[in-house]
Amino acid sequence: MRKLSELTAIDTATISRIINGKRKANPEHLQKFADCLGVPIAELFVAAGYPIEQKEEKLQSDIHTSVDMIKNFLESSNLYDKKFSITSVEQQLDNYGQYSQTEEGKKSILESFEEKLQKTGSIGPFINQLKELFERFLQGKGTPGELALIGSSLLYFIISVDVIPDYIFPIGYLDDAIAVQIVMGLLFKKEIDLQ
Known part of the structure; x- marks a missing residue:
């Protein structure tokens, strides 16, 4: 989580809450995760429960x-x-x-x-x-x-x-x-x- 925090400039505590289901990742978080992990953002939107359409x-x-x-x-x-x-x-x-x-x-x-x-x-x-x-x-x-x-x-x-x-x-x-x-x-x- 610390490494992901460094790479995305998102607070470690925020990442922890997202991973543990205590907070929903917002679109800005998802964009940073997608860029960092090389994953299509659409997949992260679906995984986070955002309806794409x-x-x-x-x-x-x-x-x-x-x-x-x-x-x-x-x-x-x-x-x-x-x-x-x-x-x-x-x-x-x-x-x-x-x-x-x-x-x-x-x-x-x-x-x-x-x-x-x-x-x-x-x-x-x-x-x-x-x-x-x-x-x-x-x-x-x-x-x-x-x-x-x-x-x-x-x-x-x-x-x-x-x-x-x-x-x-x-x-x-x-x-x-x-x-x-x-x-x-x-x-x-x-x-x-x-x-």
Whole structure:
């Protein structure tokens, strides 16, 4: 348990409670276990009692709820005059995915990710997901298609001018969080499809 704790950065006591059935592993724990043990995450979700279909449906529902909230906020605040949609985020991710496979795109990710993290304060759930994606990108863990997806979310975060520019406070990073959730959902779906 101590070794697993070191490898996953999850507290030994937490791992012990999960193993002894006193606590349920959350999706973040399962992702770290999957990465550390080289096991498909879908298997761990099933083993932990998470219904796979419902997780994907919940993710889509959460994204759409978030998009609706962002649209309402943008309309009421007069901070941003363009329409916000998932399609606009997905189109930007496609562009960044292609760019992330170029030498210039890879260099941009490697040189700018840490600096951008510092500017955001490096905290929050989508920041933790970005850090995990960055590690996967650094290690080349994944197929070329998966690495393009991962690269697209990293570039979306790094480049300040995206669907909602980062400098529009306080909403500038909301679309970045949506982009990360879209990529995480697509990666999860790919893992499910492989089984």
